[in-house]
Amino acid sequence: MNEYAIQVEHVWFSYEGSEVLRDVSLALKKGEFLGIIGPNGGGKTTFLKLLLGILKPDRGRILILGDLPNTASQRIGYVPQNTDFSTRFPITVLDVALMGRLAWSRIGKRYSSEDYEKVRIALEKVGMWEYRTRPIGRLSGGQRQRVFVARALVTDPEILFLDEPTASVDQEFQVDLYGFLKELNKDVTIVVITHDVGVVSSYMKSIACVNKHLIFHEGGRITKEMVDMAYQCPVDLIAHGLPHRVLPTHEHED
Amino acid sequence: MWDALYLEFMRNAVVAGVIVSILCGVLGTLVVVNRIVFISGGIAHAAYGGIGLAFYFGLPPSAGAALFSVLISLIMGAASFKGKERADTVIGVMWAVGMALGIILIDLTPGYGVDLMSYLFGSILSVPTSDIWYMAVLAVAIVCTVVAFYKEFLAMSYDEEFSFIVGIPVRGLYFLLLVMISLAVVMTIRVVGLILVIALLTIPPYIAEKYTTSLGGMMVISSLLGIFFTITGLWLSYSFDLTSGATIIMVAGATFFFSLGVEWIKARKKVVGGN
Numbered sequence: 001m002n003e004y005a006i007q008v009e010h011v012w013f014s015y016e017g018s019e020v021l022r023d024v025s026l027a028l029k030k031g032e033f034l035g036i037i038g039p040n041g042g043g044k045t046t047f048l049k050l051l052l053g054i055l056k057p058d059r060g061r062i063l064i065l066g067d068l069p070n071t072a073s074q075r076i077g078y079v080p081q082n083t084d085f086s087t088r089f090p091i092t093v094l095d096v097a098l099m100g101r102l103a104w105s106r107i108g109k110r111y112s113s114e115d116y117e118k119v120r121i122a123l124e125k126v127g128m129w130e131y132r133t134r135p136i137g138r139l140s141g142g143q144r145q146r147v148f149v150a151r152a153l154v155t156d157p158e159i160l161f162l163d164e165p166t167a168s169v170d171q172e173f174q175v176d177l178y179g180f181l182k183e184l185n186k187d188v189t190i191v192v193i194t195h196d197v198g199v200v201s202s203y204m205k206s207i208a209c210v211n212k213h214l215i216f217h218e219g220g221r222i223t224k225e226m227v228d229m230a231y232q233c234p235v236d237l238i239a240h241g242l243p244h245r246v247l248p249t250h251e252h253e254d
Numbered sequence: 255m256w257d258a259l260y261l262e263f264m265r266n267a268v269v270a271g272v273i274v275s276i277l278c279g280v281l282g283t284l285v286v287v288n289r290i291v292f293i294s295g296g297i298a299h300a301a302y303g304g305i306g307l308a309f310y311f312g313l314p315p316s317a318g319a320a321l322f323s324v325l326i327s328l329i330m331g332a333a334s335f336k337g338k339e340r341a342d343t344v345i346g347v348m349w350a351v352g353m354a355l356g357i358i359l360i361d362l363t364p365g366y367g368v369d370l371m372s373y374l375f376g377s378i379l380s381v382p383t384s385d386i387w388y389m390a391v392l393a394v395a396i397v398c399t400v401v402a403f404y405k406e407f408l409a410m411s412y413d414e415e416f417s418f419i420v421g422i423p424v425r426g427l428y429f430l431l432l433v434m435i436s437l438a439v440v441m442t443i444r445v446v447g448l449i450l451v452i453a454l455l456t457i458p459p460y461i462a463e464k465y466t467t468s469l470g471g472m473m474v475i476s477s478l479l480g481i482f483f484t485i486t487g488l489w490l491s492y493s494f495d496l497t498s499g500a501t502i503i504m505v506a507g508a509t510f511f512f513s514l515g516v517e518w519i520k521a522r523k524k525v526v527g528g529n
Contacts, residue, residue: 052419053419054415054418054419070421073419073420073421074420074421076419078416078419080413080415080416085412085413086287088463089287089411089412090287090463090466090467090468090469090471090472091408091412091467091468091469092467092468095408095468096412098405099405099408099409099412099413099416099417099420100420102405102406102409102417102420102421102422103420103421104421104422104423105421107403107406107422107423108402108403108406110405111405133467134467135467151416155420
């Protein structure tokens with residue numbers, strides 16, 4: 001049995017001739033709660049897309065649960081950024097959540113009663129079951145994000161990936177979501193891209209800072225090294241006004 | 255109108271109009287939500303190249319146009335997948351070159367001149383019964399395909415990336431959609447002409463979108479609207495001796511602006527009510 005959820009070995013990636021990631025490696029154990037931080041344009045989203053198999057590395061190897069990214073598709077869940085969706089698209093909450101039950105092997109078949117049951121449980125978990133017949137475009141950002149979380153959960157994922165899940169949603173949702181993820185983390189490995197370093201330090205077990213290079217820190221604190229590398233990280237820290245948890249006072253803490 | 259239905263060409267026109275409306279309702283919905291209106295326009299115009307080829311080589315024009323536009327749609331699809339950045343330019347070039355090719359080939363074809371206008375604006379009153387059968391079979395095949403893969407098309411249209419991750423063959427579905435669009439476009443050219451195909455593909459779904467919360471509902475409403483547009487347009491063109499394709503589109507356009515007006519009034523009422 002493989003103890004690693006994610007193994008990234010010397011991965012290089014460039015997009016249209018410009019280098020995005022250079023010799024990136026990471027080994028994440030199962031049960032981890034990883035926060036990925038870094039400046040805009042530093043390659044966070046690209047890194048996530050490589051893990052999901054949407055992009056292929058130029059060099060190096062990525063294993064998700066010991067498999068190549070695309071073959072692990074039924075064992076992972078993905079919550080995209082909720083900002084790039086058309087609010088006019090005619091689709092209900094229920095139909096969006098059902099998308100999580102799609103698979104190559106079930107193409108052309110109707111959804112089964114088991115599919116509906118799983119979706120009901122997931123929507124109840126995130127508190128969106130009573131909204132199931134609503135068009136998703138009319139929900140608030142936070143409500144829509146809950147539905148995307150439910151959709152990711154109906155695959156019974158072993159790893160859950162979230163891309164900036166709290167971008168453009170209310171503060172209350174942010175607290176709810178991370179509390180929920182913390183609970184979920186008892187069974188599921190979680191990987192979150194985030195801007196919010198305050199959240200990183202209070203919920204996450206380990207941190208990776210991506211800015212062309214990747215620095216990985218098991219133990220959930222942002223190191224001086226990361227700050228130096230990812231120039232914009234400290235700007236975020238100060239802006240969020242949470243320097244007490246974030247800067248490395250950690251030597252005597254353990 | 256009713257006495258006109260005793261005429262075979264009029265009956266055929268009505269049936270062709272209904273078939274094309276259903277096709278445009280179903281596929282137009284997918285065109286609108288996937289934002290591939292420009293590709294569809296490109297396919298419609300480039301199809302004229304296929305008509306030219308068919309005349310030049312003495313093949314049936316519908317078959318020539320169908321084959322050619324399927325080919326063109328696959329090339330356009332590949333272009334839009336590969337380099338999204340300049341895909342619109344590539345499509346625009348193929349759009350124009352396809353049409354130019356058609357016109358030149360028809361110039362070079364010996365014998366009587368082909369009536370370009372009937373392809374540009376349609377000739378719904380001259381659809382032979384044999385074509386009706388061909389259209390009906392193709393329409394049934396296309397509608398069945400969309401129904402069979404409905405949940406996959408829905409997922410792909412709403413969230414392509416997520417669909418890819420869960421293992422849906424997004425690229426295959428996209429090309430399948432383009433092939434169906436090109437076949438439907440070739441049929442629609444008979445009814446409203448290649449210039450006006452886009453109107454019949456986009457206007458009904460645009461209106462329908464506001465009155466439903468499901469893609470299937472949008473397809474049904476679009477089809478019904480399309481049927482209303484083609485039948486009303488046909489009746490007006492018969493009564494006032496106008497070009498049928500253009501009249502159908504004018505009915506659609508009038509309804510489009512009417513629905514915009516209704517929306518505007520609703521929005522105003524809400525604002526007034528809110529204060």
